[in-house]
Amino acid sequence: MPRRSLAVAPSANAQKASDTLRIQFVDAVPNIDIYFNSQRTGLILAHQAWDMLVHRDPATFEIKPSLATEWRFAEDNSLDLKIRQGVKFHDGSPLSADDVVYTINMITDPATKLATPSNYAGSTRPRRPATSPSASR
Helix, strand or coil, X not given: CCCCCCCCCCCXXXXXXXXXXXXXXXXXXXXXXXXXXXXXXXXXXXXXXXXCCEEECCCCCCEEECCEEEEEEEECXXXXXXXCCCCECCCCCECCHHHHHHHHHHHHCHHHCCCCHHXXXXXXXXXXXXXXXXXXX
């Protein structure tokens, strides 16, 4: 009698006519917000939907450009980033430095309860608002 696997993966189906790929997951995915979802399927989907400022090469562990094309530490506690031009959100609006500032401020806000160094209880690290060149326009 042939052996059968007990773990059966759901199928993936492509609809060539509508240029659509449908994938079925065993578990429900509550959201694909990478900051608020730690489920493997949610993180996989998030990486398909969003780009990060930089990414780590899995083979070399080297930090590589993504949305940030260049970066440098201007001071001990200040990082200057050059944002890739021509990036657009799903609604067509362009990515700006203000969007990066918003995200950094959101994830470092203790009210979000995210595990970032600035949010650990007893942290003595000063929290300063991020600044953006376009914020003064």
